[in-house]
Amino acid sequence: MTAALVPLPVVVPLLGAALTLILANRPRLQRSVSVVGLATTLAVAVTLLVEAYRHGPVVVQVGGWPAPVGIVLVADQLAALMLVVSSAVTLCVLLYSIGQGRGETSESAPVSIYHPTYLVLTAGVTNAFLAGDLFNLFVGFEILLAASFVLITLGGTETRIRTGSTYVVVSVLSSMIFLAAVGLVYAATGTVNMAQLAGRLDGLPDGVRLALQLMLLLAFGIKAAVFPVSAWLPDSYPTAPAPVTAVFAGLLTKVGVYAIIRTETLLFPGGHADRLLMVVAGLTMVVGILGAVAQSDMKRLFSFTLVSHIGYMIFGVALSSVAGLSGAIFYVVHHITIQTTLFLVAGLVEERAGSTDLRRLGGLARVAPLLAVLFFVPAMNLAGIPPFSGFLGKLGLLQAGVAARGVLPGVLVGAGTVTSLLTLYAASRVWNIAFWRSPRLATADPTVPLPALMVGATAALVVLGVGLTLAAGPLFEVTADAATDLRARTPYVRAVFPAGVP
Amino acid sequence: MTADGAGPTLVLVIAVGVLVATGVTLLLERSLSRILLGVILLGNGVNLLILLGGRSGVAPVVGTAPTGEMSDALPQAMVLTAVVITFGLTAFLLAVAYRSWYLSGDDEVQDDLEDRQVVRLAERNEVSTADLGGEGPDNDPEQVDPGPALRRLRRRGDQR
Numbered sequence: 009m010t011a012a013l014v015p016l017p018v019v020v021p022l023l024g025a026a027l028t029l030i031l032a033n034r035p036r037l038q039r040s041v042s043v044v045g046l047a048t049t050l051a052v053a054v055t056l057l058v059e060a061y062r063h064g065p066v067v068v069q070v071g072g073w074p075a076p077v078g079i080v081l082v083a084d085q086l087a088a089l090m091l092v093v094s095s096a097v098t099l100c101v102l103l104y105s106i107g108q109g110r111g112e113t114s115e116s117a118p119v120s121i122y123h124p125t126y127l128v129l130t131a132g133v134t135n136a137f138l139a140g141d142l143f144n145l146f147v148g149f150e151i152l153l154a155a156s157f158v159l160i161t162l163g164g165t166e167t168r169i170r171t172g173s174t175y176v177v178v179s180v181l182s183s184m185i186f187l188a189a190v191g192l193v194y195a196a197t198g199t200v201n202m203a204q205l206a207g208r209l210d211g212l213p214d215g216v217r218l219a220l221q222l223m224l225l226l227a228f229g230i231k232a233a234v235f236p237v238s239a240w241l242p243d244s245y246p247t248a249p250a251p252v253t254a255v256f257a258g259l260l261t262k263v264g265v266y267a268i269i270r271t272e273t274l275l276f277p278g279g280h281a282d283r284l285l286m287v288v289a290g291l292t293m294v295v296g297i298l299g300a301v302a303q304s305d306m307k308r309l310f311s312f313t314l315v316s317h318i319g320y321m322i323f324g325v326a327l328s329s330v331a332g333l334s335g336a337i338f339y340v341v342h343h344i345t346i347q348t349t350l351f352l353v354a355g356l357v358e359e360r361a362g363s364t365d366l367r368r369l370g371g372l373a374r375v376a377p378l379l380a381v382l383f384f385v386p387a388m389n390l391a392g393i394p395p396f397s398g399f400l401g402k403l404g405l406l407q408a409g410v411a412a413r414g415v416l417p418g419v420l421v422g423a424g425t426v427t428s429l430l431t432l433y434a435a436s437r438v439w440n441i442a443f444w445r446s447p448r449l450a451t452a453d454p455t456v457p458l459p460a461l462m463v464g465a466t467a468a469l470v471v472l473g474v475g476l477t478l479a480a481g482p483l484f485e486v487t488a489d490a491a492t493d494l495r496a497r498t499p500y501v502r503a504v505f506p507a508g509v510p
Numbered sequence: 511m512t513a514d515g516a517g518p519t520l521v522l523v524i525a526v527g528v529l530v531a532t533g534v535t536l537l538l539e540r541s542l543s544r545i546l547l548g549v550i551l552l553g554n555g556v557n558l559l560i561l562l563g564g565r566s567g568v569a570p571v572v573g574t575a576p577t578g579e580m581s582d583a584l585p586q587a588m589v590l591t592a593v594v595i596t597f598g599l600t601a602f603l604l605a606v607a608y609r610s611w612y613l614s615g616d617d618e619v620q621d622d623l624e625d626r627q628v629v630r631l632a633e634r635n636e637v638s639t640a641d642l643g644g645e646g647p648d649n650d651p652e653q654v655d656p657g658p659a660l661r662r663l664r665r666r667g668d669q670r
Contacts, residue, residue: 195563243622
């Protein structure tokens with residue numbers, strides 16, 4: 009019964025996209041179709057998570073074609089958890105953008121293509137999470153990338169085209185590397201089904217195996233914005249409209265991290281690239297946060313913290329222990345929520361004060377107290393101040409790092425702590441300048457009140473972020489369970505091939 | 511491909527190498543139309559590479575030949591998908607290049623914001639963003655120190 013639900017997170021947004029495209033001239037109907045579609049996706053995702061947690065991975069063979077030949081969609085605990093978080097976040101951002109659309113009068117033309125593209129993006133993300141097949145994972149990536157190209161150049165202004173072209177070229181390049189890796193994996197093993205690959209890759213010569221692994225890691229590393237290949241992100245994200253930046257920051261890089269987790273656990277266990285990943289993770293954290301410290305624009309600053317905190321997740325994956333993986337998965341969940349919230353708040357600040365440039369902001373805490381609260385909670389959460397989930401996530405990772413015993417994990421634990429402190433510095437700098445000091449020109453003009461829907465959607469995400477703190481115990485149980493399954497590999501493989509791997 | 515199923519010929523392998531090499535070289539250019547050509551060449555090279563991954567043979571149509579002599583149909587299916595995707599991305603990149611030319615008169619990819627800012631600051635010999643948070647309460651009219659309560663009371667009494 010529940011197996012029939014697995015394709016829905018992909019199919020519903022795609023059908024919704026078609027419908028909203030047809031309804032381009034009926035904005036009200038278009039909006040309700042998108043909201044209903046994403047709400048359905050969220051409900052299905054929650055059902056799948058419960059099912060995967062209780063009874064193990066849910067598998068569907070698309071079109072009834074049996075597994076190694078046909079395509080499978082697999083919702084194991086990791087995939088289902090990612091689905092739940094991503095659909096909750098996309099729903100909130102959709103509501104936010106609807107709220108913003110009502111406030112704006114000038115951008116009427118792009119709005120009609122906004123909803124279909126947004127739904128296609130969601131379908132791509134869910135498809136990437138559910139894919140049980142390397143080539144289908146590639147297709148999922150392409151769906152979300154194609155949609156993201158349209159969203160990042162929305163309106164076609166000069167700055168968006170300038171930054172969009174960099175983004176497009178970098179994304180296409182990473183896709184080409186991924187595609188070449190898929191081709192080589194097929195040439196080496198004769199299959200692209202991940203459950204079947206798990207067995208066949210183990211039998212390959214070490215050199216071939218490592219080459220394939222590094223190629224996949226490079227492709228996913230570019231998508232996840234890991235340090236040496238992260239420079240595209242802080243330049244391209246901030247120019248897009250606020251909701252677009254928010255959903256990109258929350259989801260697109262995390263899809264890359266998800267793919268890295270899959271690569272490192274299901275396809276290439278044994279940790280041959282662990283030392284490399286750890287070095288890269290440390291550099292990502294430190295270089296990213298130093299970039300954030302130097303920024304004077306809120307959106308750019310948050311783009312750099314986004315890059316920096318990807319390092320934590322890669323660190324958890326590189327530890328290749330259950331504790332490390334569990335911490336990394338928890339951190340992904342936390343970071344999707346928090347980073348999206350912060351970009352939405354930056355959008356609210358832009359709406360309220362006309363700019364996100366720190367040199368032109370000031371005194372927002374006095375002018376807009378609610379906005380200040382909405383910023384303060386996720387900012388402190390990101391920095392890892394004790395009661396919040398950011399603290400719990402970092403603590404889990406650092407504990408796993410200490411438990412791993414060794415020089416490199418030790419250095420990484422130090423780098424993680426420094427990064428956390430510097431994040432606190434960067435966040436409190438924004439707080440001091442934009443919210444705490446005396447009002448500046450940009451904020452003094454009387455403005456229209458912020459649309460209630462935008463504030464409401466942001467508040468919902470802030471509450472979700474705080475909720476993660478309250479639900480951290482059960483959530484850590486789920487992530488630890490997911491991590492154990494990932495390390496064992498057998499639950500996944502057995503779910504896809506109940507009668508044994510052919 | 512060779513008909514005897516002994517794997518790809520050297521010619522095809524070299525073709526993949528040449529396509530990818532020229533593609534990468536063109537990707538390093540500044541102008542978007544050259545990058546576009548690079549993407550096309552690189553994409554074709556990678557697609558050809560996938561095709562080489564499968565067994566070669568006669569057309570994989572059931573009933574036309576013994577199963578052992580057929581080529582592997584799966585890479586062909588994958589290449590079809592990949593070709594369509596590459597085509598779509600190329601079309602989009604073309605649109606971006608056209609829009610860029612329409613807006614700015616050329617289709618060159620400019621330096622990013624950070625680079626230009628650094629260059630500008632270096633020309634004027636300035637430091638980058640100073641920390642703007644440190645200003646005392648005196649600058650804020652609403653945060654003037656009200657003084658001890660007693661004195662205020664007395665002063666108020668004096669005025670009466």
